[in-house]
Amino acid sequence: MFRLKGVKAKGILSIPELTIPAETITCIVGESGSGKTTLLRLLNQLDSPDEGEIWFDEHSFNVTDPIEWRRNAVMVPQAPIMFKGTVEDNLQIGLSFADKPTATDEQMKQALHLVCLEKNLAQDAENLSGGEKQRLALARAILMNPIALLLDEPTSALDEDTANKVMQRLTAFSREKNKTLVMITHSRHIADTYADLVIEMKRGMPHVNGRNVQ
Amino acid sequence: MNATIDLLFWQLAAAYLFVLLLIVIVRIKGIPREKDILIATIRMTLQLILVGYLLSYVFGHAHPVYTLLLVAVMLAFAIRTIIKRAKGNMPAAMKRIIVLSMTSGILVSLIYFIGIVLQLVPWYEPRYVIPIAGMIVGNSMTGIALGVNSLIEGMHTQKDKVEATLMLGATPKVAARTIVNQAFDSAMLPTINSMVGMGIVFLPGMMTGQILSGTSPIVAVEYQIAIMLGIVGSVSLSAILFVQLGYRTFFNHRSQLDL
Numbered sequence: 001m002f003r004l005k006g007v008k009a010k011g012i013l014s015i016p017e018l019t020i021p022a023e024t025i026t027c028i029v030g031e032s033g034s035g036k037t038t039l040l041r042l043l044n045q046l047d048s049p050d051e052g053e054i055w056f057d058e059h060s061f062n063v064t065d066p067i068e069w070r071r072n073a074v075m076v077p078q079a080p081i082m083f084k085g086t087v088e089d090n091l092q093i094g095l096s097f098a099d100k101p102t103a104t105d106e107q108m109k110q111a112l113h114l115v116c117l118e119k120n121l122a123q124d125a126e127n128l129s130g131g132e133k134q135r136l137a138l139a140r141a142i143l144m145n146p147i148a149l150l151l152d153e154p155t156s157a158l159d160e161d162t163a164n165k166v167m168q169r170l171t172a173f174s175r176e177k178n179k180t181l182v183m184i185t186h187s188r189h190i191a192d193t194y195a196d197l198v199i200e201m202k203r204g205m206p207h208v209n210g211r212n213v214q
Numbered sequence: 215m216n217a218t219i220d221l222l223f224w225q226l227a228a229a230y231l232f233v234l235l236l237i238v239i240v241r242i243k244g245i246p247r248e249k250d251i252l253i254a255t256i257r258m259t260l261q262l263i264l265v266g267y268l269l270s271y272v273f274g275h276a277h278p279v280y281t282l283l284l285v286a287v288m289l290a291f292a293i294r295t296i297i298k299r300a301k302g303n304m305p306a307a308m309k310r311i312i313v314l315s316m317t318s319g320i321l322v323s324l325i326y327f328i329g330i331v332l333q334l335v336p337w338y339e340p341r342y343v344i345p346i347a348g349m350i351v352g353n354s355m356t357g358i359a360l361g362v363n364s365l366i367e368g369m370h371t372q373k374d375k376v377e378a379t380l381m382l383g384a385t386p387k388v389a390a391r392t393i394v395n396q397a398f399d400s401a402m403l404p405t406i407n408s409m410v411g412m413g414i415v416f417l418p419g420m421m422t423g424q425i426l427s428g429t430s431p432i433v434a435v436e437y438q439i440a441i442m443l444g445i446v447g448s449v450s451l452s453a454i455l456f457v458q459l460g461y462r463t464f465f466n467h468r469s470q471l472d473l
Contacts, residue, residue, distance in 0.1 A: 045470070075381040094383075099383075140382070141382070
């Protein structure tokens with residue numbers, strides 16, 4: 001589980017104490033500028049807090065190797081980034097960045113199926129639509145098989161139906177594989193339907209409305 | 215071989231008249247650059263007159279201290295120009311890397327060139343060392359200035375991509391690889407272009423100068439080839455050092471992008 005104590009960051013975030021349980025689904029909601037993305041970036045160690053400390057289980061972020069950590073707690077930004085090449089290249093590149101062995105065709109197809117993206121692996125990724133790119137970026141992170149997935153509005157470019165389908169599959173997968181899923185969402189419906197824990201950010205302060213937290 | 219034509223005062227004046235004419239045209243066309251051209255012309259004239267007298271003195275009183283001092287001045291001026299021309303704020307660490315990469319790239323090439331290629335005796339003979347150093351420093355300056363801008367611009371415009379790559383567990387080296395390669399290309403492009411076009415599109419300055427001053431074209435070509443190889447070596451070495459060390463200044467010790 002993530003534990004934050006006395007964390008201040010970027011002049012926005014102020015978290016006296018916060019626990020995000022492992023192997024559960026946590027949604028972060030809140031208005032724009034309330035510090036949601038800043039919080040997620042701290043959990044990925046893409047930024048460090050100006051004050052305070054963060055732990056995952058017993059390991060303080062101050063002493064963990066940030067690169068190794070990011071390979072275990074992969075973050076997907078809201079605006080998907082595509083790399084030059086095919087759908088397959090874009091799936092494999094995450095594994096190559098993290099020095100992990102390449103995925104088989106079967107594994108890639110499973111990851112694409114999880115995000116409802118039935119695309120040919122040889123297709124050029126640049127030609128995909130915004131929503132398809134978003135799902136491809138998500139599939140790329142899933143394929144890396146991390147302990148935690150940190151997703152910044154993973155369904156913001158999807159229509160409601162597709163968003164729900166992706167969420168159903170993703171949360172089912174996450175529960176089955178005991179992943180820690182932390183995602184920012186603007187959709188109250190997604191938060192209420194799929195989250196075990198909802199953290200509402202208000203002017204940089206988290207407000208926890210727990211449900212089903214063990 | 216014809217004797218060298220020594221330019222008379224009125225001939226030089228005619229050359230200035232040509233530039234004045236150009237300034238008038240620029241003014242008529244409403245391009246607000248006449249002041250820049252005028253200032254650059256005056257500056258060039260004063261600098262060259264000064265350097266002409268300085269070189270006459272140094273050539274007449276060859277001494278290692280003079281030679282080294284002049285090379286150091288050229289190098290310092292080139293480094294200052296690169297730092298001044300850079301877009302945006304440059305962190306102190308990057309300035310240090312520019313100094314390190316320019317100095318090592320240029321000195322290694324110059325020592326190799328003087329010691330092994332030309333085998334100059336004495337090694338500090340200013341008639342050779344100063345012009346050769348000038349060309350190597352000048353070309354490295356142009357290349358590194360472009361490389362610096364490309365690196366800074368790349369890191370800012372491709373910030374999201376670099377961060378998205380870091381989020382997936384890439385090292386800063388991997389995350390910055392494309393930008394580093396682009397910066398290296400930018401640094402090398404003028405030198406590569408000038409090599410490709412050399413002799414066909416244009417005759418290089420040094421060779422033209424030598425031919426005009428009465429040297430046989432074959433000797434001029436030999437020197438030109440040697441100096442071009444020295445320039446390529448120096449620009450590549452400075453550029454490799456700069457990009458390989460320079461990208462690190464954009465990341466902190468926690469492998470986070472720090473712009």
